[in-house]
Amino acid sequence: MSAESTPGPGIPGETGTTSPRRSAKGRRRKPPTGRRRALTVTAWTAAGIVVLGGTGAGYLYFKLNNNLKTVDINQALGGDRPAKADNGSENILVLGSDSRSGSNKKLGGGTDDGSARSDTAMIVHVYEGHKKASVISIPRDTLVDRPQCTDTKGTTHPAAGAVMFNEAYSTGGAACTVKTVESLTGLRMDHYLEVDFSGFEKLIDELGGVQVTTTKSIHDPDSHLTLSAGTHTLNGQQALGLVRTRHGVGDGSDLGRIQLQQAFVKALVNQVKHIGLFTNPKKLYDLADTATNAVTADSDLGLVNSLMSFADGLKGISSSNMNMVTMPVQYDPTNPNRVVIVKSKAQLVWDALKNDRPIPASATKGTATGEAKGVVSSS
Structure with missing residues (x-):
């Protein structure tokens, strides 16, 4: 299903008032919604696989090319956008999406209504020289002012105030999400990558698992995960459980889940770097096939050779x-x-990216974290 599948009416759990929560310090403890955990993690998986698959999968270009889905962000948004950076850096909006049909339904449960939802987004800022990157996670339940936007079908959606960030996707798909991010940050999103949830477990299994170290035991029946403190090689099902976990760590919030996802992404990058796929062409192709099936890209990246060239960088x-x-x-x-959003501190982040500089530590000091940092690390 493409990014422009029928928008859903909303995301279960967003507006309910009966979710249990901690009374101390007003922190929340919502039950996980099931389908949309790990999507941003899968984006990095797919990007890593496409990088490694560049040479080996070239002879199967046409099949892999047919796997890719595209969305024309530039046509939908027109010229009313921030200017492209002239310092050699790039900003990529990476978004996870979950269809309510097919294999996603099997993984996440719920109704088979064919709609799609968005998970936590990441802005990936690649610095000049493409040797360093900053990744900024945007919690899906951040209250934002969504600007007026036109989706890729040409439908214009009026602006809305104080709505959840991921409401932009359910309203107008990829184009409205990009528009909202550019409005929040003042930064041009040079590319858009969306990854579907259903390929996550298969990708991790095809990689041979991902090794992580847990500094504390994790037990979360909601995500079907039990891990003792120590080093583990997680298979696809366990990895999915880890990045879905909220109640097992920290304060039980989405922010804690993001901390786990960020740690897992680093472990995943380490795994992809050292897996030696070029010695196994079949495994290389299987991974590239799974990854390209899972990816929706902006039109500029909508051909396999363009995506591989981008990922190679x-x-x-x-x-x-x-x-x-x-x-x-x-x-x-x-x-x-x-x-x-803590606007004054967020502005420090956006200014740093605009000027292709490191994000200052002061930008995130004293902000909400979910209290799960350090629970998981790459081994």
Whole structure:
């Protein structure tokens, strides 16, 4: 299903008021919604596989090319956008999506209504020289002012105030999400990559698992995950459970889940770097086939050779050169199940990216974290 599948009416769990929550400090504890965990993680998986698949999968170009889905962001948004950076850097919006049909339904449960939802988004800023990157996670339940936007079908959606960030996707798909991110940040999104949830487990299994170290035991019956403290090689099902986990760590919030996802992404990058796929052409092709089936790209990246060329430019970025942060937020004082942007600190982030500089530590100091940092690390 493409990014422009029938928008859903909303995301279960967004507006309910009966979700259990901690009374202390107003922190929330919502039950996981099931389908949309790990999607941003899968994006990095797919990007890594496409990088490694560049040469080996070339002879199967046409099959892989037919796997890719595209969305024309530039045509939908027109010229009313921030200017492209002239310092050699690039910004990529990576978004996870989950269809309510097919294999996603099997993985996540729920109704088979054929709609799609969005998970936590990541802005990936690749610095000049393509040796370093900063990754900024945007919590899906951040309250934002969504600008007027036109989707890729030509339908215009009016602006809306104080709505959840992922409402932009359910309203107008990829184009409205990009428009919202550009409005929030003042930064041009040079590319858009969307990854479907259903390929996540298969990708991890085809990689041979991902090794992580847990500093604390994790037990979360909701995500079907039990891990003792120590080093583990997670298969696809376990990896999915890890990045779905909320109640097993931290304060039980989406912010804690993001901390786990960020740690897992670094472990995943390490795994992809050292897996030696070029000695196994069949495995290489299987991974490339799975990854390209899972990806929706903007039109500029909508051919396999374009996507591989783009991804090839990212392969010099190691996990040690990836700075991963969460957009500066605090819990909404009127609704602890939502977060609000700390605008002064967020502006430090956007200014740093605009000028192709590192994000200052002061930008995230004192903001909400979910209290799960350090629970998982790459081994």
